[in-house]
Amino acid sequence: MNRRQVLGVIVGGVAAACLPSIAVSAQSYDDARDVYAALRGRPDLKLAIGGGDIFVVFAEGSSALDRDRVAAWIQRSAVAVSTYFGRFPVQRVGLLVIGGEGDHVGPATTYGMESSAMRLHVGADASEAKFRNDWVLVHEMVHLALPNVPRRSEWLLEGNATYVEPIARAQAGQITPQEVWRWAVEDMSKGQPGPGDEGLDHTHTWGRTYWGGAMFWLLAEIAIYEKSAGRYRLQDALRAINRASGGNTTYWEVEQVLAAGDAAVRLDVLMALYNDMKDRPVHVDLDHALQQLGISEVDGDIRFDDGAPLAALRRSITAAPPRG
Numbered sequence: 001m002n003r004r005q006v007l008g009v010i011v012g013g014v015a016a017a018c019l020p021s022i023a024v025s026a027q028s029y030d031d032a033r034d035v036y037a038a039l040r041g042r043p044d045l046k047l048a049i050g051g052g053d054i055f056v057v058f059a060e061g062s063s064a065l066d067r068d069r070v071a072a073w074i075q076r077s078a079v080a081v082s083t084y085f086g087r088f089p090v091q092r093v094g095l096l097v098i099g100g101e102g103d104h105v106g107p108a109t110t111y112g113m114e115s116s117a118m119r120l121h122v123g124a125d126a127s128e129a130k131f132r133n134d135w136v137l138v139h140e141m142v143h144l145a146l147p148n149v150p151r152r153s154e155w156l157l158e159g160n161a162t163y164v165e166p167i168a169r170a171q172a173g174q175i176t177p178q179e180v181w182r183w184a185v186e187d188m189s190k191g192q193p194g195p196g197d198e199g200l201d202h203t204h205t206w207g208r209t210y211w212g213g214a215m216f217w218l219l220a221e222i223a224i225y226e227k228s229a230g231r232y233r234l235q236d237a238l239r240a241i242n243r244a245s246g247g248n249t250t251y252w253e254v255e256q257v258l259a260a261g262d263a264a265v266r267l268d269v270l271m272a273l274y275n276d277m278k279d280r281p282v283h284v285d286l287d288h289a290l291q292q293l294g295i296s297e298v299d300g301d302i303r304f305d306d307g308a309p310l311a312a313l314r315r316s317i318t319a320a321p322p323r324g
C-alpha cells in the first residue's frame with residue numbers, strides 16, 4: 001500500500017488524516033471534546049522543542065506502550081517541523097496518545113479550537129523502525145503551522161502538509177533527498193484534474209485535496225525562486241504565514257494567508273496561483289517541473305542532474321537551513 005493513501009477531512013477547524021480503519025481499543029475519543037477533556041489532566045510528559053512546549057497525555061488503557069519509544073518519536077517529529085519553520089510552529093500543544101493493540105502508528109488528528117491539540121493512535125507492537133519511518137506525526141505537526149481556512153480550501157492545508165512533511169524530515173537529516181523527491185515522481189500526478197474538475201476550491205476528491213494541493217505548493221516554490229532570482233523560497237513565505245497567524249488556532253480567509261506569504265517574499269505569486277487554480281482545472285506540466293529541477297527515475301532509482309536549470313533550488317529545498 002502506498003504510504004500516502006491518506007483520507008482526510010476538515011470539520012469545524014479540525015484537520016484530520018485518517019489511515020485505513022484499524023481496531024482501536026477502549027474509548028476512541030471520536031469527539032473532540034473528549035480529547036480536550038483528557039488533555040486537561042496532568043501531563044505524563046513535557047517536551048520543550050524549538051521554543052514550543054509539548055504536553056503529552058497517555059490515555060487510559062495505554063499502559064502497554066513503550067513510553068520512551070513514543071517520546072523519541074514525538075521529539076524527532078517536532079525537530080523536523082521546527083527545522084523547517086525555524087521554530088516549533090505553536091507555543092504549546094497537547095498530545096493525547098491512545099494505545100491499542102497492533103503495530104499501527106497513526107491515525108492522527110489535529111485540532112485548533114480553544115488550543116492546539118492532537119489525538120494519536122499507536123499500537124503497542126509498533127516497532128522502533130516503524131516509529132522511525134513514520135511520516136504521519138510530521139504531517140500533523142505541519143498542520144499546526146498554518147491558520148485554518150474555509151472548508152472549500154482544505155486542499156491548501158492538506159497540500160501544504162503533504163508538500164512540507166518529507167522536506168522537513170530531509171532538512172533535519174532524517175530522510176534522504178531521494179526519498180523526498182520519489183514522492184513527487186511517483187505520487188504527485190494523482191493531483192492532476194480529472195473529468196468534470198472545477199478547480200481546487202470546488203473539487204474535493206482525495207487526489208485533488210492532497211496531491212493537487214501539493215502541486216500548488218510545488219509551483220509556488222518554483223515561482224518564488226524564479227521571480228525573486230533565487231533570493232527567496234517558499235519556506236520564507238510559510239515561516240512568515242506561521243509567524244503572522246500564530247498557527248492553527250487562528251481562522252483566516254485564504255487571501256489573508258496568501259497575502260502574508262507574498263508580502264514576505266515581495267511578490268504576488270501565491271495569490272496569482274490561487275486565482276489561476278481555484279475555479280478551473282489546471283493541468284500542471286509536472287514532467288517539465290521535475291526536469292527543470294533535475295529529478296528523474298531510472299531503473300527504480302531517483303537520479304539528480306546538477307546541470308538542470310533549477311538544480312540549485314532542488315538542492316536548497318532539502319538542505320539544512322541556516323540556524324537562527
Ligand SMILES: [Zn+2]
Nearest residue numbers: 016017158161
Ligand atoms: Zn492532513
